[in-house]
Amino acid sequence: MTYFFRPLAVLAAALAASPAAFAAEGTRVQVRGEIIDTWCYYSGVMGGPESVVGTAHHTCALWCSAGGIPVGLLAEDGTVYMVLKIEGDDGNAGGDTQLSLASHEITADGIHYERDGLNYLVVEEVVTDHGITNVNHEDFGAIPGFAIPDPSK
Amino acid sequence: MKRFITLLALLAAPAAAQDFSEGSEAKTWNLYAEVPALFEATVVDATCEITGDCPANCGDGKRQLGLLRSADNVLVYPNKNSQPAFTGAAVELLPFCGQTVEVDGLLIEDPDLSATNIYLVQKVRTKGTEEWTKANQWTKVWAENHPDAKGKGPWFRRDPRVNARIDTTGYLGIGLSHEEAYEAVQ
Known part of the structure; x- marks a missing residue:
């Protein structure tokens, strides 16, 4: 093996050996945005992106979070950060912390990672929980329409 | 090479x-x-x-x-x-x-x-x-983990954590009662 290719051999061995060979250094950020359910947002299964956030979608956001669908932080600039941890809670598949923040607007301080076109965020601190601020049910109703059962039945 | x-x-x-x-x-x-x-x-x-x-x-x-x-x-x-x-x-x-x-x-x-x-x-x-x-085992696993939540209807109507949140802040998350929230989206 030539001197030139030796570093590549070392890299190849590292890639083969490590369970997280591409784990990268993140960047500290502070982001303000809404905790959303990413499947409804990305897939359009229930309508456009404006309708699957806020109060209109709150019940569904609870269902999806409890159901183990990844939650994201939809930032003010439209970037979606897939949330990996919140204040040390790594339960990102249906965990209690993320469930308690469904539809909430938060200011988060944490570490941002990018991988294969997606943004990821480890929230080290919820600096401010602004509560549910996107009151959009008057525009969209409940999304999905059956989210709120008829109380008379 | x-x-x-x-x-x-x-x-x-x-x-x-x-x-x-x-x-x-x-x-x-x-x-x-x-x-x-x-x-x-x-x-x-x-x-x-x-x-x-x-x-x-x-x-x-x-x-x-x-x-x-x-x-x-x-x-x-x-x-x-x-x-x-x-x-x-x-x-x-x-x-x-x-x-x-x-x-x-x-x-x-x-x-x-x-x-x-x-x-x-x-x-x-x-x-x-x-x-x-x-890839359709989720609801079965949920039922196994929630034996006390048996009943009619889908899991998301019976999930204790979801229902606790709805009981606290309502279906819209802003504190409206069930009746108020239902009326608000009609």
């Missing part, structure tokens, strides 16, 4: 969208940006893969799992299992933690929303085996 040149080329090449639809038997969900995708991958703990924080057994069910695609080393993020029931994919993939598998399902690629490498997994099998496992 050729292997190293190939590796060098892979590392240097920009990420390019590939077509993984060949051979896929994925059922459509009639989603705007869905693309059938059958591919080989390693099941990984997504948080571990990205941050290097790696507990045993992919987090043992607490964490989202990723699919590290063999063809291009792209980390695909399974958001959804095959059930139309507000249910994710981690439960379906956990039995395959660390294994090389084949998966069939739908990729979501929507540049308008910056959605890429988002996946709905419909079936999975260990590489080299014939039998597929359908």
Whole structure:
């Protein structure tokens, strides 16, 4: 093996050996945005992106979070950060912390990672929980329409 | 020597969208940006893969799992299992933690929303085996974990944590009563 290719051999061995060979250094950020359910947002299964956030979608956001669908932080600039941890809670598949923040607007301080076109965020601190601020049910109703059962039945 | 040149080329090449639809038997969900995708991958703990924080057994069910695609080393993020029931994919993939598998399902690629490498997994099998496992076990696992929540209706109407949140802040999350929230969306 030539001197030139030796570093590549070392890299190849590292890639083969490590369970997280591409784990990268993140960047500290502070982001303000809404905790959303990413499947409804990305897939359009229930309508456009404006309708699957806020109060209109709150019940569904609870269902999806409890159901183990990844939650994201939809930032003010439209970037979606897939949330990996919140204040040390790594339960990102249906965990209690993320469930308690469904539809909430938060200011988060944490570490941002990018991988294969997606943004990821480890929230080290919820600096401010602004509560549910996107009151959009008057525009969209409940999304999905059956989210709120008829109380008379 | 050729292997190293190939590796060098892979590392240097920009990420390019590939077509993984060949051979896929994925059922459509009639989603705007869905693309059938059958591919080989390693099941990984997504948080571990990205941050290097790696507990045993992919987090043992607490964490989202990723699919590290063999063809291009792209980390695909399974958001959804095959059930139309507000249910994710981690439960379906956990039995395959660390294994090389084949998966069939739908990729979501929507540049308008910056959605890429988002996946709905419909079936999975260990590489080299014939039998597929359908990715529809979530509700069964939930029922096993919630024996006190038996009753009529779907799981999401009976889930204790969801109902506790609704009892506290209402269906819209802003403190309206059930009746008020229902009226507000009519």
